[in-house]
Amino acid sequence: MKIMKIALILAVLLLVGFLLLRWLLPVLSPAPDGLGMENGRLSPCPDSPNCVSTFADDAEHRMEAWRIKRKTAVYETLLDHLSAMPNVTIITTEPNYIHAEFRTPFLRLIDDVEFAVDGQNEQVNFRSASRLGYSDFGLNRKRMIGLEKIMME
Numbered sequence: 001m002k003i004m005k006i007a008l009i010l011a012v013l014l015l016v017g018f019l020l021l022r023w024l025l026p027v028l029s030p031a032p033d034g035l036g037m038e039n040g041r042l043s044p045c046p047d048s049p050n051c052v053s054t055f056a057d058d059a060e061h062r063m064e065a066w067r068i069k070r071k072t073a074v075y076e077t078l079l080d081h082l083s084a085m086p087n088v089t090i091i092t093t094e095p096n097y098i099h100a101e102f103r104t105p106f107l108r109l110i111d112d113v114e115f116a117v118d119g120q121n122e123q124v125n126f127r128s129a130s131r132l133g134y135s136d137f138g139l140n141r142k143r144m145i146g147l148e149k150i151m152m153e
Helices: 004-028 074-084 139-151
Strands: 049-053 086-094 099-103 110-118 122-129
Touching: 049 139, 074 086, 074 099, 074 110, 074 139, 110 139, 122 139
Parallel strands: none
Antiparallel strands: 049 122, 086 099, 099 110, 110 122
């Protein structure tokens, strides 16, 4: 009986700790400074591997811009897809620029994802970066590959 009480207390403490952590992590990770376009570019990735960008120069962070196949409504189509996705909040919409927050389902960690639609060069540039931690186990890269597939349909 004593072991059951200890097990129950530990289970309750673990649950409370998890819920507190799930609430606290997003609160402790405010949006970074420097988001948005500056001189026609998105901000650079940090040294940590939890970021990908079409403007990065190194292979660890670099991804190619999406080539625009359709000539019309690219911005609107991207905004529609993002709005329909679970755990995504659109933060900023400006002409040819979108900033969205992607939250992981389990701990609700926030990744900032920015898009810059460049109609003149017929491409979509982007930056996807985790707010907390060092590694993202390739999540940002996988996310952008998945979004590209959706956008190129």
